[in-house]
Amino acid sequence: MRSLLIIANPGTRSFSHAMAAGAQEVLAAQGCDVVVHDLYAERFNPVQAHGESENTSSADPLVEQHCRELAQADLILVFHPNWWGQPPAILKGWIDRVFRLGTAYDYPPGVGYDGVPEGRLRAACALVFNTSNTPAAREAEVFGDPLEALWKRCVFGLCGVSNVVRRMYGPVSDSSAEQRSRWLAEVRGLVETACREPGIQR
Template sequence: MFALIVVANPSKNSLSHAMAAAATRALMERGYDIAFHDLYAEQFDPVQPTGEQANTSSSSEVVEQHCSELARADLIVVCHPNWWGQPPAILKGWVDRVFRLDTAYAYPSGVGPEGIPVGLLRARHALVFNTSNTPREREVSLFGDPLETLWKNCIFGLCGVASVIRRVYAPASASTPEERTAWLAEVKALVENAA
């Protein structure tokens, strides 16, 4: 089995990184082969150049590697903070360049971009772990939950991943060591259940 783990947080000491590490350990214990990407550490270029406007191939070996890993993954784990109800720009750019036509989705024969695509990803499960500094109740009551819709419907759902589990851990900045320990235990349990 093969898992793709992506973390997008500029701080190596972040809860996002701790969650990605917990997921990695859990999957390694279950015998998974893992592709792990820390987008900030790797300095992934989130800007889609003009030559990629058709979004079916790239001259970047890094992008091609990420696309190959996404297509092969049986399980996908994404860890990132909630910034303005969105993922960090580096992660959004990763999605733009890697979840591309003929890798993550396609159009049936005779159907153009105005039609309904079909998902191509083989992953059975995707898990998205978010941190936030806004208490969950306030986040939902004021803003809804844009990240839930984004990951479940607009990205993974459209690309054929039927089981998407997303958790928000908040407020991260005011969390206690005990809360963080409990959150990381939940991350580990959710990953183990999906594996």
Template sequence: MKISLILAHPRPGSFNHAIAGTAARVLHDAGHIVSVHDLYAEAFDPLLLSEEVPRDTLLPDDIAQHCAEIASADGIVIVHPDWWGMPPAILKGWIDRVLRPGVAYRFAETDSGDGIPAGLLKAKAAIVFNTSNTPWQREIEIFGDPLERLWKDCVLVFCGVPVVQRRMFGVVVTSTDAQRKAWLEEVSRLVSETFPQESSA
């Protein structure tokens, strides 16, 4: 399987990087082809400019590569911290520029803005890993976990991905080495279960 792994965290050595590294290793060991994009390390430009909006526009080479990879991916893994109930701006810009009409979804030619989209992504499953410094009970009671709705309903299911799993790890800032090790073991299990070993037959 082809798996697209997108990481959005500005600090090398962060727990987000550990999650992404664990997921990538498990996927490689299972025989999958993994495209890893560390958006900060790549200095991904999140700005969607007006000339890039038309569907038939000539895209910059790096954006065209991202579009081709996500369109051909059989699975998706996304890793980012919870900032203000949202992904980092660099990842929101990736959504804007890469999950574009004609690549990730389309509407009927007769649609005037109120129709139902047809998802175009071929990925059968996606996993979103998040980190937070807010206790889970407070996250649910006060904020309602907006990332759940964002990724499942507003992005991935919208684009045609039928199975979306999400796991939030926290509180990261006060976590122990033992807790982080257990979390990474959970990452390994979830990735292995969602994207099992490639058959050699």
């Protein structure tokens, strides 16, 4: 199984990185091929240039590499904090440039851009792990958890990945070591399940 792991958190000692490290251990133990990209560490450029207006190719070799790896992935894992109900800008730019026409989705013959696209991704499952300092009850009541719709419907659902598992952990700022340990155990368990049964909804 080929897995693509994306980290988008500028803090190298963040809980996002801790979760990603645990996921990598599980993937390696399960014999998965793992490609890891820390978007901040590799200075991924999130700004789509004017020349990429058709969004089918890029002069940036790193973008082309990411597109190839996304298209080849059987399992996709994303780790990022919840900022203003959204991913960090670097991750949004990664979506803009990498989930592109001809790579992540296409239009059926005779269907224009105002029609319904078809997903092209081969991945059987995507796992998205978020961190937040907003209590879960307030997140749901006041904000409606916009990341749920973004990842499950607007990104992965549109691009053909129907099995999307997402977890939000927090508040992280005042969490105990015991609480973080339980969260990490859940992450590892979800990754292990996805490796063994990638098409099963959890």
